[in-house]
Amino acid sequence: xxxxxxxxxxxxxxxxxxxxxxxxxxxxxxxxxxxxxxxxxxxxxxxxxxxxxxxxxxxxxxxxxxxxxxxxxxxxxxxxxxxxxxxxxxxxxxxxxxxxxxxxxxxxxxxxxxxxxxxxxxxxxxxxxxxxxxxxxxxxxxxxxxxxxxxxxxxxxxxxxxxxxxxxxxxxxxxxxxxxxxxxxxxxxxxxxxxxxxxxxxxxxxxxxxxxxxxxxxxxxxxxxxxxxxxxxxxxxxxxxxxxxxxxxxxxxxxxxxxxxxxxxxxxxxxxxxxxxxxxxxxxxxxxxxxxxxxxxxxxxxxxxxxxxxxxxxxxxxxxxxxxxxxxxxxxxxxxxxxxxxxxxxxxxxxxxxxxxxxxxxxxxxxxxxxxxxxxxxxxxxxxxxxxxxxxxxxxxxxxxxxxxxxxxxxxxxxxxxxxxxxxx
Ligand SMILES: *Cc1c(COP(=O)(O)O)cnc(C)c1O
Numbered sequence: 001x002x003x004x005x006x007x008x009x010x011x012x013x014x015x016x017x018x019x020x021x022x023x024x025x026x027x028x029x030x031x032x033x034x035x036x037x038x039x040x041x042x043x044x045x046x047x048x049x050x051x052x053x054x055x056x057x058x059x060x061x062x063x064x065x066x067x068x069x070x071x072x073x074x075x076x077x078x079x080x081x082x083x084x085x086x087x088x089x090x091x092x093x094x095x096x097x098x099x100x101x102x103x104x105x106x107x108x109x110x111x112x113x114x115x116x117x118x119x120x121x122x123x124x125x126x127x128x129x130x131x132x133x134x135x136x137x138x139x140x141x142x143x144x145x146x147x148x149x150x151x152x153x154x155x156x157x158x159x160x161x162x163x164x165x166x167x168x169x170x171x172x173x174x175x176x177x178x179x180x181x182x183x184x185x186x187x188x189x190x191x192x193x194x195x196x197x198x199x200x201x202x203x204x205x206x207x208x209x210x211x212x213x214x215x216x217x218x219x220x221x222x223x224x225x226x227x228x229x230x231x232x233x234x235x236x237x238x239x240x241x242x243x244x245x246x247x248x249x250x251x252x253x254x255x256x257x258x259x260x261x262x263x264x265x266x267x268x269x270x271x272x273x274x275x276x277x278x279x280x281x282x283x284x285x286x287x288x289x290x291x292x293x294x295x296x297x298x299x300x301x302x303x304x305x306x307x308x309x310x311x312x313x314x315x316x317x318x319x320x321x322x323x324x325x326x327x328x329x330x331x332x333x334x335x336x337x338x339x340x341x342x343x344x345x346x347x348x349x350x351x352x353x354x355x356x357x358x359x360x361x362x363x364x365x366x367x368x369x370x371x372x373x374x375x376x377x378x379x380x381x382x383x384x385x386x387x388x389x390x391x392x393x394x395x396x397x398x399x400x401x402x403x404x405x406x407x408x409x410x411x412x413x414x415x416x417x418x419x420x421x422x423x424x425x
Contacts, residue, residue, distance in 0.1 A: 066402025
């Protein structure tokens, strides 16, 4: 059956704005019609026409073990038969919170929510409520979900659409949000409640923190009594067994998580020391709640994923990704196109240009490269060879634990052919 992708997308367009429930999925920035996914298994997804793609989207990082991992499927089957939501405490949320606090030094308590957006939004409220201060600092090109106060100078879909923020966000809502360039430690004052940072910027393609950037933020926050918030919605339990703190040796005051900790179901979490978390309702004056928070299915899947991945799995994946990235660079460069694929642990970016360049260090640098038009050609040339990258130049590649060496080699060869196509256009 052909044209099923188009048929499904046409139906989607009729009842869902732009045909998608999250803008980046729409193919707007690369052109064409999205493939509609019927199912996934390991490193692969199949669309409604039965075409198989080697998947580097992996739900934008939510899937670490690959799709439909048998152990996760099994634990979900057990959980679903017990009832899916109660509005009462459940063992699953305790087990997931224990697994996370066990790994991350200084993370004493956390609260589970249903998305990364909610996690960061709640962390900001907590930081303001606990400190009695109003201002928050974020970095240009970092994405922290779509809550009003943080929808300013965001990466990811916001960057692709060329929006400085969003319509519908009032000046008042972002009036206390200060935007600073990534990789420069801003000078703070005592009006600042919190500094939010992606420890590895992974929503403006990939921008690594300079040595000294995160520790500099730590010192500057300490100087003025501001809270340092690591938005680890991508990096948490993907960059490393314990996330960015262990990877970079810098400890924040608050952590935000999402993606990996839900094992493919909707979850987020924010946490920190017992002292700070005691400002949250019902203990303290900062209100925060959620009907489906700590959902039994999501906590079962998340805890299962965390239990299956060891520190050496992360180390091995990081090594494989480092080799993969340099092989992709080599393959692309062999055609005459310039390419840098920066790596941080198992996270990998991809920049293309007709001119030689260095890996960007901030949003301005990333934008110049992401907007040069080469990615859309490269993306489609990869897709036509059965390799699904994210449909936007501002996203990164997610190599899961299910990607085999053969998968990676196939991708390297496909990249050489795709680069030739992109170069000719
Ligand atoms: C994805 C993401 C979010 C938002 O998470 P959602 O689950 O999409 O709401 C927040 N921060 C970062 C760094 C992210 O990558």
